[in-house]
Amino acid sequence: xxxxxxxxxxxxxxxxxxxxxxxxxxxxxxxxxxxxxxxxxxxxxxxxxxxxxxxxxxxxxxxxxxxxxxxxxxxxxxxxxxxxxxxxxxxxxxxxxxxxxxxxxxxxxxxxxxxxxxxxxxxxxxxxxxxxxxxxxxxxxxxxxxxxxxxxxxxxxxxxxxxxxxxxxxxxxxxxxxxxxxxxxxxxxxxxxxxxxxxxxxxxxxxxxxxxxxxxxxxxxxxxxxxxxxxxxxxxxxxxxxxxxxxxxxxxxxxxxxxxxxxxxxxxxxxxxxxx
Amino acid sequence: xxxxxxxxxxxxxxxxxxxxxxxxxxxxxxxxxxxxxxxxxxxxxxxxxxxxxxxxxxxxxxxxxxxxxxxxxxxxxxxxxxxxxxxxxxxxxxxxxxxxxxxxxxxxxxxxxxxxxxxxxxxxxxxxxxxxxxxxxxxxxxxxxxxxxxxxxxxxxxxxxxxxxxxxxxxxxxxxxxxxxxxxxxxxxxxxxxxxxxxxxxxxxxxxxxxxxxxxxxxxxxxxxxxxxxxxxxxxxxxxxxxxxxxxxxxxxxxxxxxxxxxxxxxxxxxxxxxxxxxxxxxxxxxxxxxxxxxxxxxxxxxxxxxxxxxxxxxxxxxxxxxxxxxxxxxxxxxxxxxxxxxxxxxxxxxxxxxxxxxxxxxxxxxxxxxxxxxxxxxxxxxxxxxxxxxxxxxxxxxxxxxxxxxxxxxxxxxxxxxxxxxxxxxxxxxxxxxxx
Numbered sequence: 074x075x076x077x078x079x080x081x082x083x084x085x086x087x088x089x090x091x092x093x094x095x096x097x098x099x100x101x102x103x104x105x106x107x108x109x110x111x112x113x114x115x116x117x118x119x120x121x122x123x124x125x126x127x128x129x130x131x132x133x134x135x136x137x138x139x140x141x142x143x144x145x146x147x148x149x150x151x152x153x154x155x156x157x158x159x160x161x162x163x164x165x166x167x168x169x170x171x172x173x174x175x176x177x178x179x180x181x182x183x184x185x186x187x188x189x190x191x192x193x194x195x196x197x198x199x200x201x202x203x204x205x206x207x208x209x210x211x212x213x214x215x216x217x218x219x220x221x222x223x224x225x226x227x228x229x230x231x232x233x234x235x236x237x238x239x240x241x242x243x244x245x246x247x248x249x250x251x252x253x254x255x256x257x258x259x260x261x262x263x264x265x266x267x268x269x270x271x272x273x274x275x276x277x278x279x280x281x282x283x284x285x286x287x288x289x290x291x292x293x294x295x296x297x298x299x300x301x302x303x304x305x306x307x308x309x310x311x312x313x314x315x316x317x318x319x320x321x322x323x324x325x326x327x328x329x330x331x332x333x334x335x336x337x338x339x340x341x342x343x344x345x346x347x348x349x
Numbered sequence: 350x351x352x353x354x355x356x357x358x359x360x361x362x363x364x365x366x367x368x369x370x371x372x373x374x375x376x377x378x379x380x381x382x383x384x385x386x387x388x389x390x391x392x393x394x395x396x397x398x399x400x401x402x403x404x405x406x407x408x409x410x411x412x413x414x415x416x417x418x419x420x421x422x423x424x425x426x427x428x429x430x431x432x433x434x435x436x437x438x439x440x441x442x443x444x445x446x447x448x449x450x451x452x453x454x455x456x457x458x459x460x461x462x463x464x465x466x467x468x469x470x471x472x473x474x475x476x477x478x479x480x481x482x483x484x485x486x487x488x489x490x491x492x493x494x495x496x497x498x499x500x501x502x503x504x505x506x507x508x509x510x511x512x513x514x515x516x517x518x519x520x521x522x523x524x525x526x527x528x529x530x531x532x533x534x535x536x537x538x539x540x541x542x543x544x545x546x547x548x549x550x551x552x553x554x555x556x557x558x559x560x561x562x563x564x565x566x567x568x569x570x571x572x573x574x575x576x577x578x579x580x581x582x583x584x585x586x587x588x589x590x591x592x593x594x595x596x597x598x599x600x601x602x603x604x605x606x607x608x609x610x611x612x613x614x615x616x617x618x619x620x621x622x623x624x625x626x627x628x629x630x631x632x633x634x635x636x637x638x639x640x641x642x643x644x645x646x647x648x649x650x651x652x653x654x655x656x657x658x659x660x661x662x663x664x665x666x667x668x669x670x671x672x673x674x675x676x677x678x679x680x681x682x683x684x685x686x687x688x689x690x691x692x693x694x695x696x697x698x699x700x701x702x703x704x705x706x707x708x709x710x711x712x713x714x715x716x717x718x719x720x721x722x723x724x725x726x727x728x729x730x731x732x733x734x735x736x737x738x739x740x741x742x743x744x745x746x747x748x749x750x751x752x753x754x755x756x757x758x759x760x761x762x763x764x765x766x767x768x769x770x771x772x773x774x775x776x777x778x779x780x781x782x783x784x785x786x
Contacts, residue, residue, distance in 0.1 A: 113626050116601040138390065201427050210429055289416060290423060293431040294380050294408035305411035308385040309542070310596050310614065312604075312626070 101325065107318035108132070115315040131319035139302060141323060148298035148327075150213050151288070152281035155220035156274055159228045162221075164270070167232035168258055172241055182233065185226040193223075193286045204291060211293040219291070220281045228277055235269030236262065271338045275331075282328050299324040377666045378406040379433040382421050384414050384653065386616075388486050388693045389436065392674055395682060399673050405666045414541070421658075425450045430660040433667040437482060437656050439473040439724065443741045445656070446481035452657040452664055454480045454671070461672050465697050470652050473724045473735070482654035483675040486616070487695025489718035490549065490648045492636040493603065493621055494610040495629060498522045498529065502609075509637040512553065512578065512647075515610065519586035522609030531586030533608035534579070536760045537595035540746050543760075544753035545649060545738040546612075551575040553640045553647040557728040558740050558777070563786040565777035567752075567770045576756060576766045583760065592760035604628060612638055614651070615718055618711035619690055635714040637721065643729045649738035650722035652695065695719055748780045 107115050109127045135141070170178050200219065201210075209215035239262065247261040263270065285300040292301060303324050306317040332339070383389045389411070396407045410432070412420060421435045425445060437445070445451050457463045463471075463480065470484040492510070499506055502521040507514065519531030535546040548558070556571035566572065583591050586609075588602055596613060600620060603611045604627040611617070624630040638648035655674060657667045673679060677699060683692045690709045692700065700706050701716045727737040734740035739749065752773040759769035 113604075113628075116605070118601075118605055118607075138393070197423065198427065201423055201429065205427060205429055210431055289412070290420060293382070293410050297410070301410075301412070304413050304416050305385055307413035307416075308597075309414050310616070311386050311620070312597055312600055313385070 101329075104318045104325075105322050107315055108322045110315050110318075112312055112315045115318070116312055131315045132323070134316055135306070135319045135323065139305065139320075141302065144297060144299045144302040144324075145327065147213060147292075147296055148282055148300075148324075151216045151220060151296075151298050152278050154213070154217035155224065155281045156277045158217060159221040159225050159277060160232075160270065160274060163225060163228040163232050163273075164258065164263070166229050167236050168262060170229070170233050171236035171239075172244060182230065185229060189223075189226055197290060200287075201291070210291060211295050211297075213296045215291055216288060216296060216298075219287050220284055223284070223287070224277045224280055227280070228273055231273045231276070232266070232269065235266050235273075239265050268338060268341045271335075272341070275335055275339050279328060279332070376404050376406055377663055378408055379663050379666050379670060380408045380410060380431065381434040381436070381655075381670070382410045382412065382417060382424075382432045383436040384417055385411050386653075387619075387691075388616075389653070391683065391687070391691065392485070392679075392693075395679070398682070399670060402673070403666075403669055405669065407670065425658050425660070428660040430658075430662065432658060433661045433663045434655050434670060435658055436485070436653055438654065439650065439652050440736065440739050440741060440746070442474045442482045442654060442656060443476045443735060444743055446476035446479065450659050451481040452659055452661070452668075454483055454657075454668075456668075457483075458672060461676060462699075465677070465699050467696060467698055467719060469650055469719055469722060469724065470654075470696055473650060474652060474654050482652075482656035483671050484652040484654045484696040485675055486693035487650070487652040487719060488615045489650050489695070489715065489722050490546075490613055490638050491615050491618075491714055491718045492610055492612050492638060493618060494634050494636065495522070495606075495608070495632055496634045497632040498609045499634070506634060506636050509646075510639050512639045512641050515612075515639045516578070516582045516586075519582060519610060523586045528607050529609060530588040530602070530607055531609045532582065533588055533594065533599040533602050533611045534583060534591065535595050535599065535613065536583065536587075536592040536757055537598070538750070538754040538757040539595070540739065540749035540753055542595040542753070543757055544749045547575065547579060547753070547756060548749070549638070549649040549738040550579065550647040552645045552728050552737065553638075553643065554578070555641075555643050555645075555729040557730055557732050558745075559732060559734065559781075561731055561733050563733060563781055565774050565781065567774040567777065572770055572773075573766065576759065576770060580760055580766055592757045612647075615695070615711070615715040618715065622710065635711050637714070637718060645727070645729050646721050648718050648722050650719060650724055651738070744780055744784045748777050751776045 106122070108131055109129070110121070110125055111128060111130070114121055114125050170182065204210045204215050207215075243265070244257055244261060247257050252261065283300070285304075288298050288300045289304060292298070303317070303320050306313060306320040393409050393411070396409075400406055417436065418441075421432065421437065422441075423429070424431045425435070442451070446453070454463075466480075466484060467487060470487045471480060474480060474482045474484060492506070492515070494506055499518065499522065502518065504518050504521060506518070510518075515532065521531070523529060523531035535543045537543045551557070551572060554571050554575040556569060556575050557566050560566055588594065588607065594602075596617070599608065599611055599613060600617060602608050603621055606629050611621075618633075618635065621627050621633050622630050627633075638646050640646045655671045657664060657671070661667055675696065677697065680692045680697065680700060684705065689703075689705050692706070694700070694712070694715055701712065706712050722737050724735050724737050732740075734742060739745055755764075755769040755772045755776070758764050759766050
């Protein structure tokens, strides 16, 4: 009886998980399907799901009209650069907060997080003017620094949480064995926190990849990443949904592939320390 | 071949390649910010021909209309210098021109023939008589209707109908069982969406945004008549959820045969008559936007135009591009490659005198609609502002966005029309007082 209940519960739980997963994935699936339709099929009512004349025409048009590789390369540099720079700064910061806390550590952490509550548009003009002064408008360097600063509170918070799970005694033992601070962080702490650091890297790479306020407002022709590529296919006066879907599919494909291959690390990192 | 001649040939080839690369790297490059619509994308396709003629390279930054507006506004107000040419509309041009943010286009060449620009367009893109942006294409609004449904309803569409006729025709054409709505109109919030439509419509009902002392006018009977007429007609004959429908939603409905009539931008005519996209392409007729007999019709006037920001370092090259893109020769170029129905409309008088273009079914109605809109005198009673579906003052976009949200809430049944108008009056009065009017 108990076994039957357990089996039934498993089936229900699995079905529910699949249903939730499919619901979350459906908009992406629909975007991918629409990218293979004609513009007329894209708006047809009732909508067509799988049985339509599949076409690659939208991809050909997008490829012909836009320099996809330039947008992609800019996205890789901006998302990758800001993530790596952020982790380099956040690891020592999180170490000090986790292992050498002061009375104000919690306050500092909360204050850092509170900066995320400021609407980005509130500082658009000051940052725009600073970029003009420094000659950094439409440059990847500006976006690497700005996105790093935006995501730094999240990176520090995540790493702090992972580091807190590591027993301080292990670090003390390393110190007693003569390890310097640098060696302690590099050779003792970092290897133990690899799942946490990996998931932090991945999550922040995804956040930086999808960032669409600063990347649209601070770039023009040279440093524009894939968010600008998608924006160039959106139009309030004209039905270009199939082409927009093709552009969106091309923009999300790299991050989908990255997420697919690194899902184990991502899940392991996100659940790191969840069960004691 | 000897080693010496091989080396000579290799050296010559390297020099030619390096020279070409050097020339390309050092030839001037202009950056143009533009919107994503059919005519602009078509222009991008012909840019290579401009580069071949002039040696000037062109970089395009194409953005969605609202993103573009925010992007170029940020850049021009901070003198960012990111763009050498900006695509802007009739709302921004006179305001930015008066602020000294745009280069006046008062030195266009004789070949360009600036006098050929349609007077309504030139007027809307000027400040104090000086042209600040060259129209790439212009549009008004008109009625697009299904000739088969009109015939089935036993009605004849006049060339210049009244709103009463439109309401009655919409009711007669509505067939809910077969998913046919008598009329599709914009109800979506946003000053450029539903806000533009209801403002243009209000002109024909004798309403206005401000009196001559800049006092808000939403507490007048004319505004109550406008919004009540719109809501009553749409509730009876419009599509479900019309409060959230904008241009694209209505275009989709019309193309799939779900609308008897659609009053919207004249550029939509080429979409609804294109058999590749529209299921009703062969049964579409056109008529002037309706009126109520007070002397003003309910059509708007808009142009997407090319302007040079004052901060650019490449003024001469930018001017060269504008002269090329908005010239008669460019229109000929597009016509030769893609047919007369695909040339950018509504900018030049000579286009409408061209017998080839007169054969395009919607050409004459587009011109008549453009000519019947007067941005200098848009309303029945006098107003202190310029603009048909907007008032060309910096505060308008913000105020009209809020007001149109209130109207959309009334269309959706979340509040009454009277409540929406009272809120619109308060919003506008408060904002105008804060702005020092």
